[in-house]
Amino acid sequence: MKIPISHYEGNYYADETTLQELEANNQVIFRYATASGRIISAANPNGSLHNIAGIINREGNVLGLMPHPERACESLLGSTDGNIIWESINERYQRGSR
Secondary structure: OOOOEOOOOOOOOOOHHHHHHHHHOOOEEEEOOOOOOOOOHHHOOOOOHHHEEEEEOOOOOOEEEOEOHHHOOEHHHOEOOHHHHHHHHHHHHHHOOO
């Protein structure tokens, strides 16, 4: 997906214990990556630790996201890739699962 970012100088930061917990609990659900899916530092536009672009809480019902899918939901805006996120959230909600 190609989603606009608008973080100014922001990036994801947490202490090592928190990062380990997020990884162990599969709470990191979006990462900055290359077009081919490689997670490398060159694909990370803001220096977020672990290339983190989005996380969820343990219950899976709260999402924190740096990219802005709402800015990629109409062809007029140059991309409709953001709709993939909205559709995925809706599907999960309909199924009642994380």
